[in-house]
Amino acid sequence: MRATFVLGLLLLGVASACSREPASGTVQAALPHRRIEGTRVELSAPRGFEPSEAVQGLVRSDARAKIGVFELPAPFAETAPDPTQWSDEEVRLVRWEAVRVAEVEARLYHLERRGGGGERRSWMLVGGDAQESLVMVAECDNELAAELEQPLRECLLGARWRRDVAPVISFELQPGADLVLVRDDGAVHVYAPRGTPSPLPEGTPFLLVAQVSSSSAEGLEAACRERLEGALGAAGTRLRAVESSVAVASAGRKAWEVVASVENGLLAWITLVPVGDGALVLQGQCRATQREPYLAAFRAAATSLVLE
Structure with a gap:
């Protein structure tokens, strides 16, 4: 970078x-x-x-x-x-x-x-x-x-x-395609294609998993979209169109998934999984031309999520 x-x-x-x-x-x-x-x-x-x-x-x-x-x-x-x-x-x-x-x-x-x-x-x-x-x-x-x-x-x-802070929520998951764990500092887990150099080159497909506190938004869908828009705002980019916004199952509980197209030809995917007083956010991004196989890989991560 x-x-x-x-x-x-x-x-x-x-x-x-x-x-x-x-x-x-x-x-x-x-x-x-x-x-x-x-x-x-x-x-x-x-x-x-x-x-x-x-x-x-x-x-x-x-x-x-x-x-x-x-x-x-x-x-x-x-x-x-x-x-x-x-x-x-x-x-x-x-x-x-x-x-x-x-x-x-x-x-x-x-x-x-x-x-x-x-x-x-x-x-x-x-x-x-x-x-x-x-x-x-x-x-x-x-x-x-x-x-x-x-x-x-x-x-x-x-x-x-506080780089010594360990996550409160422990989990396991298995993303699809060639995504492997490239960063685990306790607070943030990042998955990227096998063999990707560090730091990740711009445009590299990635899956990020992080723990967040509860949202003030009303309802799971609103909270999920709030997280997505906040992440895009932090990166200085904007959402172009929401392709889908649906309830899904993850870790044996109801979660919410949003798929959206964003600026610069990128595809964003996010799934919010409620856990205790907070949630796990699974956020994936790839170029729109890489929708396959990475959208399926992101969804595989949510489907395979197990809370320990």
């Missing part, structure tokens, strides 16, 4: 999520560290920020400010943009800092971005090691930068990355 691709993807994802959040007007004291849903990252929210429903992270929607949190199965050396070779025309690098966050090497980039209705300030922190990376992007309207820069900086630098 190229650093320039990560930069564009994450900035677009955070910016688009900001525009979708309804204004809440909520102002609250700084919060203790709490886990960001869908990640192993814990943040102490700046005053006025609360969990976002549109993207993994925090939002202060009245101020059009957002913090997005992403974990990537790629080495730090490949995800962190080289500041000496910065060439993005829409995002200007103001300065950068070498820092340490959550006991790993990191860089904090101070950025300015034009377009999308005005100038915006962003702070992107990229950290990690030889196996995986943590990327956090904070963004706000330019006129709010003086007020929010220090709280946002403290939030990013104070992040906790």
